[in-house]
Amino acid sequence: MMRVFGVAISGNCYKVRLALEQLRRPYEWVEVDMMNDGTHTPGFLAMNPNAKVPVLEIEPGKHLPESDAILFYLAEGTALLPSEPFARAQVLQWLFFEQYSHEPYIAVARFIVRFLESNHPRRAELPRLRERGHQALAVMETHLGGRKYFVNDAYSIADIALYAYTHAAEEAGFDMTPYPAVRAWLKRVEATPGFVSMGGSA
């Protein structure tokens, strides 16, 4: 059985869990102990020298890091990834958008707000993170106007990847009022078959 090395409160790990649940693939979840630097043990670094969760263990000795690469691998040949080359490339476009223009702002703001002390010096980063995060949300709002999902009006791993931290933007302090199309899309994702919410056990 496949194993996921992850952290339940991480959106990047939640993406993998949501995809596995919706694809009805059996898996075992291995919670990594972040309090004790669990991504820097020799065993973990042998799976991912970049010391980040999640890692998918396809079989013992065969490991794949990077949440969006894992999504692509799991979705290949399923309804969560179109087979037509341009549509596939558009799914990848949004996965790269997520990792470059979205996650580094919204996920990092959420981390600072939710998991650091209220007087932590990293709170000084919040204004810039919020500004860039709002830019990403505005791009999503523009794209989703008149569309049901990100690519070809069909639910795909592009939606899973972007849902993970967008649905948590409010707890990161983002006012979502200016984004009605994004808010409607969040509800649409939550109504897809097999949807599971973030956190909690698998």
Add this chain to the structure above:
Amino acid sequence: MMRVFGVAISGNCYKVRLALEQLRRPYEWVEVDMMNDGTHTPGFLAMNPNAKVPVLEIEPGKHLPESDAILFYLAEGTALLPSEPFARAQVLQWLFFEQYSHEPYIAVARFIVRFLESNHPRRAELPRLRERGHQALAVMETHLGGRKYFVNDAYSIADIALYAYTHAAEEAGFDMTPYPAVRAWLKRVEATPGFVSMGGSA
């Protein structure tokens, strides 16, 4: 004929040019006028609402942003992208590594060093960018020890994506002495058929 909307001095745009040259695909290069905010014109935003180069025009009205999504699209069905699912996923793993853990540090450091005034306040970012950039280079050095290329010892778009800014790390102020495997790999990439160097005309 396909068109690339890009900026010659951008490593993300260079990736696309290098792949097109090595695949011997005809294309037209359209240089975007960054001095006059050329990615924020209505015409450009219609191609990419995220206002970034490069954008591949596959045909009029059919546009693909995000450098690494473009690489994947162009390489599909060629020797630059393996067909076996796990190997493909590993190529994607390194593309996401490049965009998340490498480019935001090495490319941004290069931008500050090469293109901003020597007394620009953004130079204050350099120590943190160098620290994170060295972390990425160390991950590459570990992985490349005993390997010729990033995935399955075969040259692929993973190598193209990581070459783009790694070969420019020295001009961004990174001492490459601690990375002999990375330096040997840079030479290996430069010896591949159809290789073209960064900058200059297409």
